[in-house]
Amino acid sequence: MNEFAFIDAIKQHAYKQPSVMKGIGDDAAVFRQPSQDIITAVDTFVEDVHFSRSTMTPFQIGYRSLAANISDLSAMGASPAFYLVSVVIPQSWRDEELIRLYKGMAELAMAYHMDLIGGDTVSGKALSLSITVIGYVNRDKARYRSTAKSGDIVFVTGTLGDSAAGFHMLNNPNDYKDQAYYYRRHRMPTMRNDFASGLELLPRITLNDISDGIASEANEIAEASNVSLTIYEEKIPVSENFYQFSKEQQYKWKLYGGEDFELLGTVPKDGWDSLKEVADRTSTPVTEIGVVTEDRNQGHHVALVDRNHTKKQLEKKGYTHRSG
Numbered sequence: 001m002n003e004f005a006f007i008d009a010i011k012q013h014a015y016k017q018p019s020v021m022k023g024i025g026d027d028a029a030v031f032r033q034p035s036q037d038i039i040t041a042v043d044t045f046v047e048d049v050h051f052s053r054s055t056m057t058p059f060q061i062g063y064r065s066l067a068a069n070i071s072d073l074s075a076m077g078a079s080p081a082f083y084l085v086s087v088v089i090p091q092s093w094r095d096e097e098l099i100r101l102y103k104g105m106a107e108l109a110m111a112y113h114m115d116l117i118g119g120d121t122v123s124g125k126a127l128s129l130s131i132t133v134i135g136y137v138n139r140d141k142a143r144y145r146s147t148a149k150s151g152d153i154v155f156v157t158g159t160l161g162d163s164a165a166g167f168h169m170l171n172n173p174n175d176y177k178d179q180a181y182y183y184r185r186h187r188m189p190t191m192r193n194d195f196a197s198g199l200e201l202l203p204r205i206t207l208n209d210i211s212d213g214i215a216s217e218a219n220e221i222a223e224a225s226n227v228s229l230t231i232y233e234e235k236i237p238v239s240e241n242f243y244q245f246s247k248e249q250q251y252k253w254k255l256y257g258g259e260d261f262e263l264l265g266t267v268p269k270d271g272w273d274s275l276k277e278v279a280d281r282t283s284t285p286v287t288e289i290g291v292v293t294e295d296r297n298q299g300h301h302v303a304l305v306d307r308n309h310t311k312k313q314l315e316k317k318g319y320t321h322r323s324g
Helices: 003-010 058-075 095-111 162-171 179-187 193-198 214-225 247-256 269-281
Strands: 020-022 036-046 079-089 115-123 128-138 153-157 206-210 228-232 262-267 286-293 301-305 311-313
Touching: 036 058, 058 079, 058 095, 058 128, 058 179, 058 193, 058 206, 058 262, 079 095, 079 193, 095 115, 153 228, 153 269, 162 179, 162 247, 193 269, 206 214, 214 228, 214 247, 214 262, 214 301, 262 269, 269 286
Parallel strands: 079 115, 228 301
Antiparallel strands: 036 128, 079 128, 153 262, 153 286, 206 262, 228 286, 301 311
């Protein structure tokens, strides 16, 4: 299939976003948005670095790649609207596999009324996806990592460590409990965009998506806000059968595993009830896991109170690149 035939096979012939003036088919896309702030993010995914066909189908690869970008928009409080995909295509990928890759993105995009408005295709040695997403948020309502303050509640959505557990199970076959659940959490994660968008009326809230692990994301908030966070290990939510793994695995995956694409955040105590109302309305599990403190003598850091009630510094490390 040549480039033009491939583009015709994956392009949208109708658009869901009314602000699109011109989509695929020209040198660039055009959209018009006079009343909201525009939020954009880009991520690149490389075969055998970020994903592997040995554990994921092309459809799942496409789905999860776009999901990672939508999670970035969620952390900013933005609603997704458009995406652009540039793909480096090796000879080892068949046309039907590439179509399934785009279908995986398209299925998730449909759930969020997103439109594919452009991209590029070139030949290369390894499959590489570069996805740019564009979203909207009402003016001055974008959420940043730099707004946490002393006394805030630290919270997370969902459960942590599931994606890392799923990756482990895929690469180490055995008789596991809830195997299909963990597989899905790794391959086709749940987004928290409705929850994040629903927090718009809160005057102050800090959000960060958990792509690299809570240890990394918590430190990013502490650094950006120049505060300290104390997190209690026993309060970190995990799935029902997470105990089937060793204590070492549980500890590592829930703190450093990454790719859960849940949200870590801080909110003032007087905003907690409002946040819980949004969580209930959007069927989003939310758990209080710690508190924000301020110690001008120590600067910013993240402390973990472990299961033995020992307090220690939680280092900024976690997922960087993992095939899956």
